[in-house]
Amino acid sequence: TKEALFTILQDLRPEDHFNIIGFSNRIKVWQQDRLVPVTPNNIRDAKKYIHNMSPTGGTNINGALQTGAKLLNDYIAQNDIDARSVSLIIFLTDGRPTVGETQSSKILSNTKDAIRDKFCLFTIGIGNDVDQKLLERMALENCGMTRHFQEDEDAASHLKGFYDEIGTPLLSDIRIDYPEDNVEQVTQNFFPNYFNGSEIIIAGKLINRTSDRLHVEVTASNSKKYILLKTDVAIDLPSRNDIRGVPGLEDDKGDKNYIERAWSYLTIKELLNARLKSDDNQEKDYLTEKAKSMALAYNFVTPFTVLKMREAGLHSEPPQEEFISPSTDGIGEKLQSLQGHKAPPGIRRQQDKQRIKISKTSADGDPHFVIDFPSNNFSVCFNIDGEPGDILRLVSDHKESGVTVNGQLIGAPAPPNGHKKHRTYFSTITILSNKPERSYLEITPKRIILDDGERLLLSCDRSAVVRSSSLEVSISANSNITVTIRGTISFVILIHHYKKPAPYQRNHLGFYISNSKGLSSDSHGLLGQFLNHEVKLLQESLNTSRQQVGQNHTEALKPNATNTLKVKGRLVPVVWKQRRIYNGQQEVDCWFAKNNADKLIDGSYKDYLASHPFDTGTSFGTINIL
Numbered sequence: 042t043k044e045a046l047f048t049i050l051q052d053l054r055p056e057d058h059f060n061i062i063g064f065s066n067r068i069k070v071w072q073q074d075r076l077v078p079v080t081p082n083n084i085r086d087a088k089k090y091i092h093n094m095s096p097t098g099g100t101n102i103n104g105a106l107q108t109g110a111k112l113l114n115d116y117i118a119q120n121d122i123d124a125r126s127v128s129l130i131i132f133l134t135d136g137r138p139t140v141g142e143t144q145s146s147k148i149l150s151n152t153k154d155a156i157r158d159k160f161c162l163f164t165i166g167i168g169n170d171v172d173q174k175l176l177e178r179m180a181l182e183n184c185g186m187t188r189h190f191q192e193d194e195d196a197a198s199h200l201k202g203f204y205d206e207i208g209t210p211l212l213s214d215i216r217i218d219y220p221e222d223n224v225e226q227v228t229q230n231f232f233p234n235y236f237n238g239s240e241i242i243i244a245g246k247l248i249n250r251t252s253d254r255l256h257v258e259v260t261a262s263n264s265k266k267y268i269l270l271k272t273d274v275a276i277d278l279p280s281r282n283d284i285r286g287v288p289g290l291e292d293d294k295g296d297k298n299y300i301e302r303a304w305s306y307l308t309i310k311e312l313l314n315a316r317l318k319s320d321d322n323q324e325k326d327y328l329t330e331k332a333k334s335m336a337l338a339y340n341f342v343t344p345f346t347v348l349k350m351r352e353a354g355l356h357s358e359p360p361q362e363e364f365i366s367p368s369t370d371g372i373g374e375k376l377q378s379l380q381g382h383k384a385p386p387g388i389r390r391q392q393d394k395q396r397i398k399i400s401k402t403s404a405d406g407d408p409h410f411v412i413d414f415p416s417n418n419f420s421v422c423f424n425i426d427g428e429p430g431d432i433l434r435l436v437s438d439h440k441e442s443g444v445t446v447n448g449q450l451i452g453a454p455a456p457p458n459g460h461k462k463h464r465t466y467f468s469t470i471t472i473l474s475n476k477p478e479r480s481y482l483e484i485t486p487k488r489i490i491l492d493d494g495e496r497l498l499l500s501c502d503r504s505a506v507v508r509s510s511s512l513e514v515s516i517s518a519n520s521n522i523t524v525t526i527r528g529t530i531s532f533v534i535l536i537h538h539y540k541k542p543a544p545y546q547r548n549h550l551g552f553y554i555s556n557s558k559g560l561s562s563d564s565h566g567l568l569g570q571f572l573n574h575e576v577k578l579l580q581e582s583l584n585t586s587r588q589q590v591g592q593n594h595t596e597a598l599k600p601n602a603t604n605t606l607k608v609k610g611r612l613v614p615v616v617w618k619q620r621r622i623y624n625g626q627q628e629v630d631c632w633f634a635k636n637n638a639d640k641l642i643d644g645s646y647k648d649y650l651a652s653h654p655f656d657t658g659t660s661f662g663t664i665n666i667l
Contacts, residue, residue, distance in 0.1 A: 109132075164180045258270070404435055428450070430449070436568055472532065
C-alpha cells in the first residue's frame with residue numbers, strides 16, 4: 042500500500058494540490074484543514090509521513106471518507122479554484138471496515154451524501170482481506186474507477202500512470218445519441234467523465250439493416266464549453282464487417298459476429314454493475330438471470346458461469362451455470378467502466394437543416410464587398426484589389442465591444458482576357474472577442490481553431506456546436522460557420538469548395554454580418570464603419586444639379602446612370618451594378634464605388650491592412666478624423 046502511495050505521489054504535477062489522510066483505529070490528517078501545493082519539499086515530507094505510518098489494528102473506512110470529503114469540499118468552497126481543475130479522492134485500503142460504521146449500505150449512503158456529486162472517488166484494494174464489492178460499488182456510485190491487486194503483485198508498476206489518467210479529465214457529461222427508430226438495445230450511452238487515456242465504447246443493434254449510414258450526435262462539455270458534434274457514419278457491408286469471434290467452439294457457436302459479442306459483453310457487464318448497486322432482492326434475481334442467460338448464449342465466463350476446458354484437441358465446452366460469489370471482477374476487467382446510465386433518445390427522425398439568417402452586408406468572392414442600408418432601401422458595393430498575403434480589417438470594435446474581425450487574402454491567376462493581374466480570395470477569417478474573456482477564432486475552409494485558454498480544433502466537414510458563456514460556434518458541415526458573441530453579435534462564414542477548380546479558383550471563405558446590435562457606433566473596418574452610419578444617394582442630372590433621391594425612387598433610376606453618394610460629407614461617384622451573394626444564389630442590385638472604394642471608405646484601403654491576423658487595429662482613431 043505504501044509503494045502504491047509513493048507511485049501516486051510521484052505522478053502529481055506541479056500545479057496540483059494534495060493532502061494525505063491515514064486511517065486505522067484513528068483518523069490522522071497530514072496537513073490539517075488544507076491542501077498543499079506540489080513542491081519537492083512537500084513531496085519529500087509526504088513520503089516521510091507515509092513511510093512512518095504503521096498499522097494499529099482497525100480500519101475506519103467510513104470516518105476516513107467523511108474526513109476526506111469534508112476537507113475537499115471546504116477547500117473548494119473557500120478557494121478560488123481554476124475552472125479547468127478537477128477534484129478527486131483516491132482511496133487505498135488493504136482491509137475491511139472494522140471501526141466506526143461497518144455496515145456497507147450505511148457507508149455507501151454516507152459517502153454519497155458527503156461527496157454530493159462534486160467530485161469522483163477512485164478506490165484501490167490491495168490484498169485478500171478487502172471488501173472488493175464495497176470498493177467497486179463506492180467507485181460506481183461516485184463516477185470513479187476501482188482496481189484490485191493481490192499482495193504478491195507489484196502495485197507500484199500497475200499504478201504507473203494511473204494518476205495521469207484520472208487526473209486529466211477532458212470532457213464531462215458525454216452523451217451519444219442515435220435516431221430512436223434506427224437502433225435498439227443500445228448499451229450505456231451517458232458517461233459523467235472522459236479522462237485522458239480512457240475510452241468510451243457503445244454497442245447496439247441496427248433496426249434498419251438496409252441503410253448504409255447511421256446518424257450520430259455527441260454532446261459533451263468541459264469547464265468552459267458545451268460541445269455538440271453531428272456526423273453520419275458509414276455502415277460497412279456485412280461481408281466487410283464479418284469479423285469472426287471465438288473460433289473452435291462446437292455446433293458453430295463460435296461463428297458469431299465479433300461486434301455482436303462486444304455488445305453482449307458490454308450488456309452483461311452493465312447487468313452485473315446494476316445488480317451490484319441494487320438493494321432489491323427481486324431486482325437482483327432478475328438481473329442475475331438475464332446476465333446468466335446472455336453469458337450462456339454468448340459463451341462468456343461470469344460470476345454465475347464456469348468454462349470447462351478439454352485437455353485433448355484444445356476444444357472447450359460452452360459455459361455451464363454455476364453460482365459464485367458475485368463480483369464484477371469475474372467478467373474480465375478489474376478496472377471498472379466510468380459509472381453512467383442510459384440517456385433517453387433525443388434525436389428526431391428528420392434532422393432539420395440549419396437555416397441561416399444573414400444580411401447582405403458581406404465580403405465574399407474576389408473579394409466583393411456589399412453594404413446593405415435597409416432604411417434607405419438600397420445597397421452599396423465595392424471591390425478591394427489587394428495583394429496575396431494582405432490581411433484586411435473587416436470589423437474593428439476592440440475598444441468598445443471587444444470584437445475584431447480580420448481576413449487574410451490568398452492569390453490566384455487572373456482569368457484569361459481579364460483586366461486584373463491576379464485574383465484574391467479570403468483564405469482565413471480571424472475573430473477576436475476580448476469581453477468578458479479573451480477568445481480567438483481562426484477559420485479556414487478546412488478547419489477551425491478556437492482558443493479561449495483551451496485550444497480546440499474542429500473540422501469543417503463535420504457539423505458541430507461549441508458553446509461557452511459568451512461565445513457560440515456552430516458548424517454546418519462543408520457549408521457555413523456561425524459565430525455568435527454574447528447573443529448580440531453574429532457573423533456567418535460561408536465555405537466555398539471547388540470539386541474541380543479552374544486555375545483561377547481557390548477554396549475560400551465569405552464573411553457575412555448577421556447581427557450587429559452588439560457592435561458600438563464607433564465600430565470601424567472596411568465593413569464595420571458603415572453599420573451605424575447613414576449614406577445618402579444623390580441623382581446627377583444633365584445640368585449637374587443634384588437632388589436627393591427618396592426611398593421609393595431608387596427603382597426609377599436608370600441602370601448605369603451616373604449617381605453620387607454622400608458619405609460623411611464626401612461625394613462619391615457610383616454606378617449601378619448587380620452582384621451575386623450567398624454562393625451565387627441571390628442577386629443584389631447595388632451602387633458600385635470604383636477605385637478601391639475611394640472616398641467611400643475613410644482613408645484608403647491600405648489604411649486597413651493589419652500587421653498580423655489578430656491585430657486589433659487600435660490605431661483607427663487617426664482614420665476617423667479624416
